[in-house]
Amino acid sequence: MERPAPEGDRHRRAFMRLLAGSPLLARAWAQDPLKLTSAKDALSLMDFEAAARRELPPAHWGYMASGVDDDATLKINREGFRHFQLRPRRLVDVSRIDMKTEIFGEAWEAPIFLSPVGGQKMFHSEGEVAVARAAKNKNTIQILSSATSTAVEDVAKARGAPPWYQLYMPVRWEGTEKLVHRVEEAGCPVLVWTVDLLGGRNLETAERFRRMDTRECQTCHSSARGGRATSELPMYKGIEGGFNPPAANWEYLDRLRKLTKMKLMLKGIETREDAKLAREHGVDGLIVSNHGGRATETGRSTIEDLGEVVDAAGTQIPVLVDGGFRRGTDVFKALALGARAVGIGRPYVWALSAFGQEGVERVLDILRAEVTLTMRECGTTSLKQITRASIATVSAG
């Protein structure tokens, strides 16, 4: 005689039948299979995306998730990794892996940094301070956005050392002088000028989500469209005229170079031509970036941009990269193409949204563990052993 199934089994089967019969439920389950309640339960960076989506109101989610136009470049940033494959070497002693990197004379435990993301209190009440504490605990570079919701001085205090500072250049030069002097006085060692938004952009997906949000924006923003007026941002107090002057050209870089003793990097470089010009104008380093697919709808991924920029930049200055990095194998491919370090944006914001500081730390732990594993699997025990021979390039088509 067949014994009746235990109650738990019956419920599970009933649930699976329900799931099979409901496309909506099945999709929700597929998008959020772990239903994370704790950062430590996450298995990969992507698990935090669903957790953040549950946490955030539509307008804030949409702002973060948005690309530009059709979000094509946003998606291509991920697809680009498929054009590179790993070439693992076997029978190498991989019992010790060293992924320390050095940038501007300072040593870092891993070639991974936190890219600048504006307005982090939109995602968690502790915003940039939670990220600073995580960066401190994990000895990780934090690049603080000019559109930060926490002043640079407070972030430096939380981190125990000043962060790198990302500049959105004020339109009026006296504003730039004021801001750069403030950042210098806060002790920031590196100034990263973002140059990919000077022509404007079309954050269409963000706008669609904003219209779905029924909350009254003016309860936390001055503007009914959401977002803060520039002069309300902690780093632009007393600076009039907005930021990102469309008239900016290479002469602006020369002026900036003369203005500060901080190391000066450009973020948003994607071509060999600009890499060459940047070197000629005396930059100390470059970040290959398309702003996570939220600047120009180039249709090209940053992992595909990277090789030509590294070749043009030469060996004297560090080239960093961000855009779509989610796996240790992604990081490995960039290192093989010559990147000194790799940045993440959305993944740590997802984790911040759902779990604050602890989430950001878990993201860094997972990604480091994946890079270590990839290095082991490929027979490369230090970063200098990761070269272009470590990957194969698949021609598009």
Ligand SMILES: Cc1cc2nc3c(=O)[nH]c(=O)nc-3n(C[C@H](O)[C@H](O)[C@H](O)COP(=O)(O)O)c2cc1C
């Ligand atoms: C919500 C959001 C806000 C951002 N804010 C800034 C910013 O203030 N300054 C900047 O240079 N880049 C900004 N970025 C771009 C990131 O620094 C980075 O280039 C990008 O997020 C990397 O791609 P990923 O999100 O796929 O990792 C922002 C990105 C997002 C998603």
